[in-house]
Amino acid sequence: MEPFFELRIYQIKPGKTDEWVQFIEDTIIPFQSGNGMVITGSFVMDSSDEFSIIDNERVMTSTPKGSTYVWIRRFESAEQKKELYKAVYESKEWTSHIAPRVVELIDRNSIVVHNLTSTPLSMMR
Numbered sequence: 001m002e003p004f005f006e007l008r009i010y011q012i013k014p015g016k017t018d019e020w021v022q023f024i025e026d027t028i029i030p031f032q033s034g035n036g037m038v039i040t041g042s043f044v045m046d047s048s049d050e051f052s053i054i055d056n057e058r059v060m061t062s063t064p065k066g067s068t069y070v071w072i073r074r075f076e077s078a079e080q081k082k083e084l085y086k087a088v089y090e091s092k093e094w095t096s097h098i099a100p101r102v103v104e105l106i107d108r109n110s111i112v113v114h115n116l117t118s119t120p121l122s123m124m125r
Helices: 017-034 078-089 092-105
Strands: 004-012 038-054 057-075 106-116
Touching: 017 038, 017 057, 017 092, 057 078, 078 092, 092 106
Parallel strands: none
Antiparallel strands: 004 057, 004 106, 038 057
16 A cells, blocks of 8 residues: 555634644644654634536635644555554553543544545645
8 A cells, every 4th residue: 555644624612723723733743743643734724615506607605614623644554554543542641641632622523534545646645
């Protein structure tokens, strides 16, 4: 299997966006990077645009977001992902210190993870 990306989407709890961004950037990303994870992007979704054709005209509808967080991680293989998940999510640091704070800031039941393989012209490989 060739390298692939994981696109992760979370719903941040109301009023917690700034706290979440600071926590993930100050604590989670350094911790995961230090354990071998490769984080290639971190974003707050400002809005979503939806396109449709109505009466032969292209129409765009924008929906404000602001409480949706998206990040991207890269893995060399499914086996590496499994090993890194174990190293990170089963560690004492994660279970004792990081996970309890995560629960306060995001809706863990909202987590969606997409596994993506780059196409030949993709800048991310």
